[in-house]
Amino acid sequence: MLEQTFCHLSGIGEVTERRLWERGVTSWDGLADTAPGTAGRNTALWRDELSLSRERLAAGDAAFFSDRLRPGDTWRIFPAFQGKVAYVDIETDGGPQQIVTAVALYDGQNARTYARGRNLDDFAADIARYPVIVTYNGRCFDVPVLTRNLGISLPQAHIDLRCVLGRLGIKGGLKSCEKRFGIGRGDLDGVDGYFAVILWQEYERTGDEAVLETLLAYNAADVIGLETLLIHAVNACLLETPFAHLHSLPVPRPGHNPHQPDTSVLRRLAGRYLGGRPGGWR
Secondary structure, three states: OHHHOOOOOOOOOHHHHHHHHHOOOOOHHHHHOOOOOOOOOOHHHHHHHHHHHHHHHHOOOHHHHHOOOOHHHHHHHHHHHOOOEEEEEEEEOOOOOOOEEEEEEEOOOOEEEEEOOOOHHHHHHHHOOOOEEEEOOOOOOHHHHHHHHHOOOOOOEEEEHHHHHHHOOOOOOHHHHHHHOOOOOHHHOOOOHHHHHHHHHHHHHHOOHHHHHHHHHHHHHHHHOHHHHHHHHHHHHHOOOOOHHHHOOOOOOOOOOOOOOOHHHHHHHHHHHOOOOOOOOO
């Protein structure tokens, strides 16, 4: 889809891009071959920018494109970089400093988790291997909190699913979006971010490994469905273009969660702190 994208070029917005498509200009080569002035007064400039676009795509520089696309249009990066994507989610202690307690990373095959006081420092080296990161609301939360708390730079291309789904009129939190597309969480259905804070506080107080395992299971659940959700969104966005037949993707099932929540832990803490209902958990 990137090579059918023009809205990262100077002076081209959504309306101009669509007009070009309607005129049969449907690829970078097509725009570059357009006679000077026939597609607009910036044709020569576009040729230079398209040459640079080809160089950056060949170099695997996904950030070049995400830096030039609106947040809701960054889904266009995905088809060219599928398999080189890290889906990321964090948990924090709930305090004003937003101390990171856990991070989950899913690459479309395997999920890994990082816990404060255990292996959290390993995350920086692992995330650096991926040219694209995908989050839900990570532009406002996960990325700035990680940068501030862990002192790491995250220069990768960033696809924030909240922005992509928002352009489709789908709003709300991650879990409500998952339910809209039939993605369930099993024993973790109804557990929310506030309950994750309770889990961390209980682990700090008791050192109970079952509590930490339950927290990490919740954290992993936040990432293993992101690829499924993203591909649903990509396919829906493609229907708004002439290119659905070229780039639509099969929707995978959510990935495997390497952690197992302890329902007795959930039941005990729900009864103690939430009157039995962590966000609706039975």
